Amino acid sequence: MELIDETYADKELPVLLATATDAVSLLRCDLRGSDLRDVDLTEVTFTDCLLDEVRLDGASLGGATFDGCRLMGAALPHTRGLGFTMRRSNLFAANLIGAVISHTDLTGCRFTEAVLRGADLRSSVLDGCDLTHADLYDAKLDGADLRGAALGPCDLDRLRAMKGAIITGEQAKEIVVELAGVSIVDNS
16 A cells, blocks of 8 residues: 555554555655554555654564655654664654664664664664764664764763774774874874
């Protein structure tokens, strides 16, 4: 079932999903401010949708796809379900506290000022992501690929929070220069 250029209020989409017999795909739909807490969004595809301020607390996102969506200020704490994809999406100031987004392709997402406290990002790909001023305290980043991500200013607490993440030598060099104020000379 493909839904194009539709606008949904709080309870309309959950009712529609509960009665759908085919996979649901939403294209350019407006769900701003919707309450989708604890809703089963398994295998639902969102493409170029507006999801600002949407409440997805505890939602089941297994196999769901968010591509090119705007989720500014969205609440995704404690979401569950492995295997969902989020690409090229804007999550400015989103709440992802404790969200399980491990082994997820997050290519091109904007997490500027997002709260990722305690989020499970293990083995996720964050290529081309913007993590400037994102709160990474207590996030699980073991094996998270941050190569190509904009890390933003990095103090010692932020550096500790990135423990286990994969970064490039150039990113490490920028962090050391910023933290220590040293000049690095290449002796090749």
